[in-house]
Amino acid sequence: MKFSTCSLPLYFLLISLLSCEPSSEWQQISNQLDTYFQKEFPADQPGGAILVMKNGKVLFEKGYGLADLNTKEQITANTSFNTGSISKTFVMNGIMILEEEGKLSLEDPLEKYFPNFKNPEIGRKVKIVHLLNHSSGLIDSRKVRLDSVFYLTAKDVENFAPILANDSTAFDAGSRFEYSNPAFNALALIIEQVTGSRWQDFIIQRIFQTSGLKDSKITDGPYPQTGVAHAYVLDNGQFKEDDYGEEPTFPAAGNGGVWSSVRDLYRYEQALQKEVFLSEDIIKKTRTIYQPENWNSSIPSFIGYSWFIGNFNGEKVIYHTGDQGGFIADYVWIPSKNIFYTILCNTPKPTARYRKFVLEKTWGLRE
Numbered sequence: 001m002k003f004s005t006c007s008l009p010l011y012f013l014l015i016s017l018l019s020c021e022p023s024s025e026w027q028q029i030s031n032q033l034d035t036y037f038q039k040e041f042p043a044d045q046p047g048g049a050i051l052v053m054k055n056g057k058v059l060f061e062k063g064y065g066l067a068d069l070n071t072k073e074q075i076t077a078n079t080s081f082n083t084g085s086i087s088k089t090f091v092m093n094g095i096m097i098l099e100e101e102g103k104l105s106l107e108d109p110l111e112k113y114f115p116n117f118k119n120p121e122i123g124r125k126v127k128i129v130h131l132l133n134h135s136s137g138l139i140d141s142r143k144v145r146l147d148s149v150f151y152l153t154a155k156d157v158e159n160f161a162p163i164l165a166n167d168s169t170a171f172d173a174g175s176r177f178e179y180s181n182p183a184f185n186a187l188a189l190i191i192e193q194v195t196g197s198r199w200q201d202f203i204i205q206r207i208f209q210t211s212g213l214k215d216s217k218i219t220d221g222p223y224p225q226t227g228v229a230h231a232y233v234l235d236n237g238q239f240k241e242d243d244y245g246e247e248p249t250f251p252a253a254g255n256g257g258v259w260s261s262v263r264d265l266y267r268y269e270q271a272l273q274k275e276v277f278l279s280e281d282i283i284k285k286t287r288t289i290y291q292p293e294n295w296n297s298s299i300p301s302f303i304g305y306s307w308f309i310g311n312f313n314g315e316k317v318i319y320h321t322g323d324q325g326g327f328i329a330d331y332v333w334i335p336s337k338n339i340f341y342t343i344l345c346n347t348p349k350p351t352a353r354y355r356k357f358v359l360e361k362t363w364g365l366r367e
Contacts, residue, residue: 029361030060036357040349041065046232046239046326047075048345050354051262052362055338056270059362061262067229067346069239080215080228080259081344082243083329084322087218087258088184092132092306094191094203096282103194104128113190118165126173128190131183132305133290137169140182144248151248155221156185156199159252174292177301181255184306188254200253211271213264219250219257228259229346231326239347247325256324265342269333287318312359321351330355337363 033050041047047065051058063075098104110131111123122138130136141162144151151159163182170178191199200218208216217224222244232239244250251257260268272283289309291301302309310317315336322329330351332341341358343351 026059032361033060033358034062037062037064040354046229046345046347048343048347048349049075049077049079049081049262050343050358051077051266051341052358053266053269053340054362056273058266061266065346069230069232075229075346077263078215078261079344080217080224080261080264081329081346082219082228082231082256082322082324082327083258083260083265083331083344084256084324084327085181086260086265086320086322086329086331087253087256088306089320089331090203090207090258091184091187091191091199091254092286093207093278094199095128095132095187096278096286096305097206098191098194100278100282104190106132110186113193114160114164114186116164119167122166122169126169128187129290129305130173130292131180131187133174133292133301133303134177134179134183135174135292135295135301136180136183137171137173137175137178138163138180138183139166139168139170140180141166142182142249148248151252152245153221153251154249155251156188156254159249159255160185160189172294174294176295176297177299177303181249181252184255185252186254200257203258207268207271207277210277212267213260214267215261215264217259219244219253219259221251224259229327229344231324231346233326233348242326243324250325256322260344262342262344265331265344266340269331269340313363323348332359334359339363 037050041064043065045065049063051061061077063077063079065075067073067075067079099106106129108128109124110126114123117123126136142159160182188199191202195202200220203218230241231243233242271277286305287307288304289301290304307318308320310319315334318333320331326347328348328351329344332355339362343354
């Protein structure tokens with residue numbers, strides 16, 4: 001075939017456009033995902049948003065259902081949801097930024113930041129690294145259900161105060177795993193002590209802004225009350241709101257205060273891949289199983305620094321889930337497959353089943 005000189009630019013433009021179009025294989029999978037989630041999220045009910053990325057390209061993103069049952073605002077890929085415990089990864093990364101800058105050490109004992117432990121031995125033995133790894137042994141002594149009205153507005157300081165009054169720990173720090181929400185209230189307060197600013201401001205400046213997050217916010221008392229999805233739970237066949245003002249400990253932002261969209265969580269993961277706010281070595285460290293030397297549990301460690309490490313079809317999976325009030329979320333990164341998947345919902349849904357379905361559909365996808 002012969003081309004005239006003037007035809008060449010048009011030829012290369014057509015080739016470029018064709019190469020950017022999704023493959024028929026992906027289009028088929030995308031249609032299957034859409035059909036599946038349309039059935040899972042009725043259009044007139046609370047719902048969720050889903051995003052799937054492979055090799056750095058967003059291959060599927062869509063919202064389903066309503067962000068607000070009163071205004072009938074629809075959910076999109078830019079709708080902000082409370083991410084629950086996925087927030088802990090942001091707080092952890094804030095600590096790692098300070099560690100990389102030499103402003104704190106993961107081996108620092110808690111007594112350095114909280115000299116008022118009732119039992120000083122706790123402050124001496126528990127270190128920052130134990131908080132990051134959920135191996136601190138700190139007993140969650142908050143009386144949340146007995147004093148639910150207080151905890152409807154209690155922030156990080158008030159949520160960590162009961163832990164300072166403990167007489168003992170549940171086990172020796174570093175000897176086994178026990179999930180801890182107050183540990184991340186403490187980490188948020190440590191960021192404030194080291195930086196001299198609100199921890200929310202530090203995370204916004206050093207992570208949100210540098211990563212290009214556009215829809216994300218952090219709980220500060222009742223904030224944010226607008227511009228975000230509301231959460232709902234079914235009660236006797238009717239949806240009732242269940243977020244700030246209904247759910248105790250919701251304002252305890254260090255353990256669950258980040259609000260984000262699926263598109264922003266994609267930007268967050270891309271920032272980690274591109275080492276935007278932390279070095280490659282530090283990021284790898286946080287996403288590698290950490291087992292303290294004095295570990296004596298019959299169950300091996302399955303967690304790095306806040307990130308959980310599992311497997312799917314024999315491949316390493318780095319993930320974190322989240323649920324708070326009526327919100328539920330899942331965040332998954334599979335390095336060997338270059339697959340990122342996240343879902344954010346504003347009503348309880350079977351996210352473990354959704355994860356399995358999405359990964360099975362996209363596992364062998366070619367580009």
